[in-house]
Amino acid sequence: MTVFSNGSETANLVASSGLLQQLWTANWNLYGNNDPNERLRFQVYSQENYNILAFVTSPLTLQADQADLASLSTLKEKFPVFELLCSKNNPTFAINKATILLFASYHNILSELKNELCKGPPYKPLIITGHSLGGSIASLFTLWMLNSMDLSKTKRPLCITFGSPLIGDHCLHKAIFQSQTWKSCFLHVVTNQDPVPRILLHHKPAHQKGVYKPFGTFLICCESGSACFEDPDSILELLAATASHGAQSQNPYQAMPSVDYGPVVENLYHRTFCKGATELVDWAKQPFEVGIIRQLQAIGVAQPQQQNIDIINLIKREKQLVSKTKLFDPSKKLNDMKIYMVYLEWYKKLSKNDKTGYYDSYKEKKGTCEFNVEVFKKELTNYWKDMVKEAENKPQKEGASFRIRWLGAGTNYRRMVESLDIAEYYKENKLNYETQGRSHHYIRLEAWLKEWEELLKEENNSGGKQNNSKKESVASILTIDSCFWAKVEEAIILCNLLKTEKFGAEEKVKKLKDFESYVWGLLTNYEVSSEIFLTGSSFMKWWKDWKAYKKTLGSSFTSPLDDFMESREYVDYDGGNWSPPIYTRPF
């Protein structure tokens, strides 16, 4: 398929939409509001369909080491909020010191503002804007908002900054880049005349490693036109290359000039219905390359004499970016996964007919099955491991909504397949699956289900499914606790130990009694598959052992499960006709 580069179309869209003028005016007006003592000024402008929140700072000079990056870990106490940005695979990041200090000193006021803006419904969409260091504050505030908003209910905010210095390190970039939605909220406008966005470009802090790395989309503009880039390395290269004389390499500790973006955006606005200055002849053979070169021409860096831009590499990177961001869509494979689950379901059914149950069939590799269960198990496991990883890579808030969507299918998978993993584990005579052998993705899937159920409970206090229908369908369900069989195996081991060694018997008996009441609990809620009562099942083996042991202890050990097992009530349970007896004395 032919690939195109649409940077200049994006730039055109932004320029002709009139948004930039509107936002710049909001910033500019704020400079007129006097209170020179206030280092940070902001205001909400209410528009018909959305609000604009603008930030500017009073004229500023960086002090001491304020051009450096401050790692989040050193700031943790003041900013628990930004921890939310971190994901498991990207635990920390660093932010420019001056920015974070300024943000910190206004933390309480900004927090109030945020709460005010997040209030709803109805939610009014929000554009956050800022100039210079005010732009950096706008970016941080936007990240904060993104964490607090429920993006399924409200439109995501848009952050457009003018001449903002670079803000964070590569970890911050990565944290934002991993979320398609988050990175789509930032547009940074930079003119070739402005030194401020470039002061931290080559800044090497004295005692720290790490350099600045941009995030979001950059709209780089000059007299002759504008261009949009997203790849951070391309942006760094172009920020340097487009700098006009005087904007090139200002010392970060000089007073920051205040560049007026009014004429810049006005010029862009006017250019939209004029043709570009340069025309290419050989345009159709490599549309992507031509698209990039057109953009470089527009910002005046495509001339052959331009030595500081590696055009070939830049094109390569941009192309990679396009292919990399082909959206991850797990739904495509979901139908395949459903098919694999049907195979396993069939396997389960066949094993039930063998009077063994699929857990023990798999463990003993008994029974004949025309297909290879392991292949399906492996495919499913790989798929769900990837899904869990994907969810963990996202910032917490967004990861949550991703998880909810796939949780149903994931839970089904866990309840079906984890038993097979347990079977393999205990077949190798290992111990303590739950604490030592359990795969990470099962733990996450289970934790997410718990979170989700908590949430549901808070929302509507409903007790879940009607017991009646649970009762009828109990023969075909998957046991709710996917670690059920691990608990059975441990109980069998305990029984065996009781036979051979007398030491610590009391504790073992207590554990076994706990297990027994755990099973009873599952039964009364119809949460365990009736398969466990098949003659060849490990559970029945345990029961035989345990019953025998209990006999040696005398009759004081009767339990509801005894009655249930002795009078073969599990036949009714399997048939969907069993109701738990009502006991007057507590068990």
Added chain:
Amino acid sequence: MAVESFREMLKIDEDLTVKACSVAMKAHRSSDQLIQVENFSGSSSSEAVIFSFPGSGSEKDWFSDASFGAKSAKGSVFSEYLRSLGTDEAAFLNEAFLQKFEYIRKQLQDKVEEAVKGNKKIVFTGHSLGGPVAVLATIWFLQEYVKPQNAKPPFCVTFGSPLVGNHILSHALEREKWSGYFIHFVMRYDVVPRILLAPLSSIQQQFNQILNFFKLKSMSAGYESSEITNDASNFFTSVMRNASTIASHVACNLMGSTNLLLETITNFIQLSPYRPFGTYVFCTENGKLVTLKNSNAVLQLLFYSCQLSNETELQTVAYKSLRDHFAYESELKENLLGMQDVVSIDPLEKIGVADERINQALDDLGVSTAARLCLLASGESEKQKRKNQDKIDSKKPEIDKILKELESYRDASKDHKVGYYDAFKLQKSQNDFKANVKRLELAGIWDEIIEMLKRYELPDQFEGEKEWLEIGTRYRRIVEPLDIANYYRHLKNDDTGPYKIKGRPRRYRYTQRWREHEERMEAGSSEESCFLAEVEELRTRTVNGIIPSSDIMTRVQKLLGQVEEWSHHNVIGKDVFLEESTFVKWWKSLPPHLRSPYINAQVLSV
């Protein structure tokens, strides 16, 4: 590329076209008459009747609100055809234009009947605001006369017409294969075809002056005014800026943008919903005619052919953009009858190949490299749609094979007295399990198709294809009962809700709508494939000694009536009448007065 004449290319005679233009201009001048009818007998033997509509109006004849004045076609006379079938999204039409058409419809109908009786070819035409009325009249004629009565297909020729509806209008006309009947002439600089790319709020300040200028100009062709210069420049600038926004937005999507920033920004800006459709004929300044059919490409050209080389041109071009609106008649007389070149830039993929004629034509329209890239992207996007369809078409044999297997599964289940629905629900034998795998294999293929339809990634004609309609209906009837069985087997109705409301997959909803459209049935009347879902819902409400509410009783009676009818038409299988089937068991539990002899006979016969 073979050089074709205008007639060969557009299937309409040059002299008829020129005549249509004269009639349209005449109608524009005599705006007191709502419909002008003229007979035409040209050099070729064909006779035609030309209907034309007046072209002037005030602000409210353009915009019904301060934004773009578009309204859903749902509930209008166009609701049956002007929609996307599967998604059931209605097209959006300009509300003021729709009202105007409604206003003349009765009168038009009488005159049209006459022409149809005479078996004459009908041409609808209009200049300026007359264009949209001609367009709507043509669609109305196609749906009321051509489709049901096989009347001769009409032609619609517009001159400097504003846009009429959104992308679904274009999509629906393509699907019905009606697009070829529409020809729109646009002078390179005429501002009118571009006006609806801007919201009223952005041009309101000058709009009345501009309309006034048009009015005076239409009354006297020689009318000029220097006072309008300032307003003209501001007006032109606003329209073009908005045209740029929407053209860039569409181009980004055509180019396969992966940056969601576009989506975020879209939440905060106004984008015109209007899109072109049919064949556009652009008139260059040097007397050439350039034709183009692809809707996205036309939109790009509407913007790019009007771009300025530099800002000093502004005043001249802006004034020209008003004057050119009245240049059609002379332009066509001179160039169309003068057998000037007509260049077609379809198919668009060719645009990259060095074709001198096409290159020259694009140069004549003054379009830049940027514009050419956008045109190329429009072509590539169309090509990709065709590729997608090829991929799907290649799966037909596989679908057919699996359907056959499921059909024999259904037939085999009859022997077991329960029918395949109940057998599948019980999942006792290996065949049931295999059928479940097949169900999911088909679901995979169909979900992919549906996903593409939802994103408009298949050619517009796809939903009108007979073969897909047939295979879709067959699929729905044989497989949907299995989905229903699966749904109720897992008690999903308990926590999710009734199948028909909460659980029914799109792959069945879409295919049902295809058939209902093709057979011109009422929406919802081809629900035979999911009647068992209704049985499952009613079953729990009519048994166990519960006295059903009158509401439930109505549903029971309705369903029984439908079952009789569907059975009568053989669209549901005999297997539902098997002794042990869910349906029969339920039916037998109903009070005797509800059990009709017809169903009784069916039950006894199997």
